Amino acid sequence: MYFFAIDLTQTTIDGLLFGSTYALVAIGFTLIWGLLRILNLAHGVTVMVGMFAGMLSATIIGLPFYLGILISMCAGALVGFLIDRICYRPLRAAHELVPMIATLGFWILIEEVFIKIYSKFWFRDYVPFANPFDGAGLEIGQIRLRGDYLVTLAVATLLVIILYFLIYRTRLGLAMRMIAEDHDIGSLMGVPVGRVLTTAFLLSAAYGGAAGYLLGMTANLAGPYAGSQAVVKGLFSMILGGAGSIPGAIVGGLSLGVLELQSSFLFSFAYRDAIAMLALFLVLIVRPQGLVGKRTADRI
Amino acid sequence: MLEISRISKSFGGLMAVDSVDLSVKRGALFGILGPNGSGKTTLFNLLTGFLEPTAGGVRFEGNELIGRSPEDIVRLGVARTFQVVRFHKDSTVRETVWAAQSMHLGLRDLFRTIDAPSQRDLAEEVDSILERTWLKPHADRLARELPFGLVRQLEIARALATRPKILLMDEPASGMNPSETHQLTEDIRRLRDGGLTIVLIEHDIEMVMGLCDRIAVLNFGRKITEGTADEVKSNPDVIAAYLGTKKKHAHA
Numbered sequence: 001m002y003f004f005a006i007d008l009t010q011t012t013i014d015g016l017l018f019g020s021t022y023a024l025v026a027i028g029f030t031l032i033w034g035l036l037r038i039l040n041l042a043h044g045v046t047v048m049v050g051m052f053a054g055m056l057s058a059t060i061i062g063l064p065f066y067l068g069i070l071i072s073m074c075a076g077a078l079v080g081f082l083i084d085r086i087c088y089r090p091l092r093a094a095h096e097l098v099p100m101i102a103t104l105g106f107w108i109l110i111e112e113v114f115i116k117i118y119s120k121f122w123f124r125d126y127v128p129f130a131n132p133f134d135g136a137g138l139e140i141g142q143i144r145l146r147g148d149y150l151v152t153l154a155v156a157t158l159l160v161i162i163l164y165f166l167i168y169r170t171r172l173g174l175a176m177r178m179i180a181e182d183h184d185i186g187s188l189m190g191v192p193v194g195r196v197l198t199t200a201f202l203l204s205a206a207y208g209g210a211a212g213y214l215l216g217m218t219a220n221l222a223g224p225y226a227g228s229q230a231v232v233k234g235l236f237s238m239i240l241g242g243a244g245s246i247p248g249a250i251v252g253g254l255s256l257g258v259l260e261l262q263s264s265f266l267f268s269f270a271y272r273d274a275i276a277m278l279a280l281f282l283v284l285i286v287r288p289q290g291l292v293g294k295r296t297a298d299r300i
Numbered sequence: 301m302l303e304i305s306r307i308s309k310s311f312g313g314l315m316a317v318d319s320v321d322l323s324v325k326r327g328a329l330f331g332i333l334g335p336n337g338s339g340k341t342t343l344f345n346l347l348t349g350f351l352e353p354t355a356g357g358v359r360f361e362g363n364e365l366i367g368r369s370p371e372d373i374v375r376l377g378v379a380r381t382f383q384v385v386r387f388h389k390d391s392t393v394r395e396t397v398w399a400a401q402s403m404h405l406g407l408r409d410l411f412r413t414i415d416a417p418s419q420r421d422l423a424e425e426v427d428s429i430l431e432r433t434w435l436k437p438h439a440d441r442l443a444r445e446l447p448f449g450l451v452r453q454l455e456i457a458r459a460l461a462t463r464p465k466i467l468l469m470d471e472p473a474s475g476m477n478p479s480e481t482h483q484l485t486e487d488i489r490r491l492r493d494g495g496l497t498i499v500l501i502e503h504d505i506e507m508v509m510g511l512c513d514r515i516a517v518l519n520f521g522r523k524i525t526e527g528t529a530d531e532v533k534s535n536p537d538v539i540a541a542y543l544g545t546k547k548k549h550a551h552a
Contacts, residue, residue: 171410174391174399177391189458190462192375
């Protein structure tokens with residue numbers, strides 16, 4: 001019983017640490033959802049591109065961790081720029097489903113093209129991703145905190161603090177909050193809506209890129225399907241926590257991390273996703289607005 | 301400065317604005333008068349890019365405004381206040397004006413905080429706008445907690461923060477008591493004397509007559525006359541369409 005309790009605690013802590021990557025992905029989703037009411041399905045592409053940019057810089061070039069993260073964020077942001085210019089801007093006057101379908105198309109197109117290119121270079125489903133923190137860790141009594149998980153949590157925390165600073169202290173953030181509340185009214189409030197939204201896409205995508213790096217590093221692997229997986233995990237986290245809410249994205253991401261590892265530990269790895277989905281289903285029956293979302297769509 | 305030529309807008313079969321020509325000179329205080337439903341607000345919506353006209357054009361300082369987004373039009377220097385006021389619910393008065401300043405700023409300024417040293421000039425500009433619109437003592441109150449008269453002032457402050465060359469005001473006196481209206485009249489005159497061109501929509505005849513140096517009258521989407529206050533007042537069409545049917549205080 002004692003060892004079971006230790007293992008349970010260990011799994012929960014691992015889940016919380018690892019869940020911070022999901023939280024980062026969910027933040028990217030929730031920013032765009034909160035501002036535009038668009039499900040940016042192309043968000044997974046930013047994660048995949050971030051992961052491969054990280055793999056190139058960490059494994060192939062051998063750059064240090066912090067530079068790799070920055071490169072991944074820039075690579076992600078570049079994808080975000082394209083999403084804004086291709087999927088959102090030309091279609092913003094159309095029905096809100098139209099840009100969402102455009103992001104779906106963007107996702108499928110980029111992923112397919114990437115897989116074709118990928119399979120010319122590598123003949124495996126995964127390529128190794130250098131993990132400088134592999135084996136490192138912190139022992140607290142019987143509990144062990146994995147070094148790469150701790151770094152992941154630290155990066156995610158730093159990015160969340162930066163995001164909160166941007167949203168609650170800067171002119172950009174105020175403009176974003178105004179647009180989120182009333183999308184049509186932004187430009188007549190003197191807010192440069194187009195520029196603010198482009199910045200939001202860049203920000204959202206940069207966070208996706210960082211998540212891609214961290215996901216690759218903690219798994220020691222980079223794979224071309226990482227983007228699709230991230231879309232599922234990120235959407236799950238966002239909806240579990242409450243769509244459009246940043247605290248919701250964080251709570252949702254961390255909960256998903258714990259849920260996944262606990263269901264692998266308590267039941268079986270094979271049922272991991274099924275159990276997570278069941279949990280989401282039960283939460284949504286009780287709280288349709290998500291764990292921390294407010295009933296009256298109070299966005300961002 | 302602002303040239304409106306044969307602009308029309310129909311909703312279904314109804315001509316909301318029917319082939320209206322207007323020309324506003326720099327430094328003018330131009331009034332557009334008309335009963336409710338005469339197409340005044342629709343005309344503003346056409347000028348500011350919220351509606352596409354069925355026909356006609358609008359030139360502002362040589363630029364065609366039709367086809368541009370509301371954002372572009374604000375950036376060219378055309379600001380507008382609204383009849384129905386909407387504010388972000390969690391922002392203070394100062395923040396509201398501060399945000400409205402963003403239109404002309406570069407990306408770098410967007411990432412600055414309200415009290416950043418590099419933003420001092422911009423913060424001073426906000427202060428000066430608040431001072432001019434009587435909002436200085438209320439700067440740190442939430443916008444939604446302002447009494448109604450001051451909410452109207454905040455509308456004006458927000459428009460001024462976009463650094464307009466021309467200000468389109470949609471019934472700024474609606475819902476105001478006589479002393480507030482009197483104050484507003486003074487304020488508008490002062491803005492004009494400060495170099496701003498102003499176009500004012502009103503159905504309060506006395507206010508427009510006393511304030512504007514040129515007045516156009518709309519009825520059923522058509523311009524029925526244009527001229528000075530005295531010319532308009534003595535026009536038989538105006539009396540028939542507006543004054544005659546509604547007596548003197550025509551609060552339609």
